[in-house]
Amino acid sequence: MLNLSEIIQLKQELADQTGAELHYHDVCPKPFFTLERSDSEIQSCITEYLKKKRYAPRFSDDGLQFTVEKG
Numbered sequence: 001m002l003n004l005s006e007i008i009q010l011k012q013e014l015a016d017q018t019g020a021e022l023h024y025h026d027v028c029p030k031p032f033f034t035l036e037r038s039d040s041e042i043q044s045c046i047t048e049y050l051k052k053k054r055y056a057p058r059f060s061d062d063g064l065q066f067t068v069e070k071g
Contacts, residue, residue, distance in 0.1 A: 010050075014046065022034075030067055032065055036064075056069050
């Protein structure tokens with residue numbers, strides 16, 4: 001899983017590139033992220049950032065929620 005510094009970097013990069021706000025939820029059994037809006041540009045930004053860290057997002061059907069898995 002991403003560390004706190006990486007989560008902050010992802011939030012900042014996403015806001016800078018797309019204007020989207022990312023929320024992190026540290027809950028059991030698996031932490032997850034939520035978005036207030038989603039589109040292909042937002043999902044691509046998240047995917048590319050996580051790919052550099054050797055992770056991959058698993059988006060919900062509506063694209064407003066995702067978990068992070070080892071890529």
